Amino acid sequence: MSAFAGFPSNTSYVAIPAAFFSDLLPQIADEAELRVSLHLFWLLSQKQRPPRAVLRSALLADAALAQAVSGGAAAIERGLRLATARGAFLVAPATREGTADAAYALNIEAGRRDLALIAAGQLAVAGGASGGSTGSPRTDTAPLALRQRPNIFQLYEENIGLITPLLAEELRDAETRYPAGWVEEAFRLAVERNHRKWSYIAAVLARWAAEGLSPERGVKERDVLSPGR
Secondary structure, X not given: OOOOOOOOOOOOOOOOOHHHHHHHHHHOOOHHHHHHHHHHHHHHHOOOOOOOOXXXXXXXXXXXXXXXXXXXXXXXXXXXXXXXXHOOXXXXXXXXXXXXXXXXXXXXXXXXXXHHHHHOOOOOOOOOOOOOOOOOOOOOOHHHHHHHOOOHHHHHHHHOOOOOHHHHHHHHHHHHHOOHHHHHHHHHHHHHOOOOOHHHHHHHHHHHHHXXXXXXXXXXXXXXXXXXX
């Protein structure tokens, strides 16, 4: 096995709750459960909009997951059962192009909300890997879009610093609530004005939303008002 050359300077990051390491990891004895759990964290972190869920059919067809988990589909299924039984992830019935399927989401408030809407037929999980869709990031055109537009966690790490578990939930909520272009522009303004704090960025985003700016139009420099002005 050749030595790993190291991570590039522009590497992306995956948000994993700290409780996974402190509370759940010591209990995990099955290798398939561990590998499936880590892969789910990776896939879910790439979701750019709701629903932040992954379909069972997409997981079973995921080439990267199949390579990581020895034992084929049966081992992946076992890992999913153990991960959901442990409570790290939730599962709900879903329909994909008229075929019965299942959707997996992180066991947080946003994940529970998304799965309830999916199970009720009010929210669809499409195929593929970008946005609210599912699938392997290696098998479709989504990776190009993801490389072109960094997610909110990348923006924070690259421009502000390390992400705490509490802050990770705030960032995930903001990424769901605001257009991606707004988020990028708010980070850019924070850097330009030397206000490298999440409280400042969150206030800018809230101000734009309150003023009813159009996501389709985007945000221009003249639209910007500093928080509190």
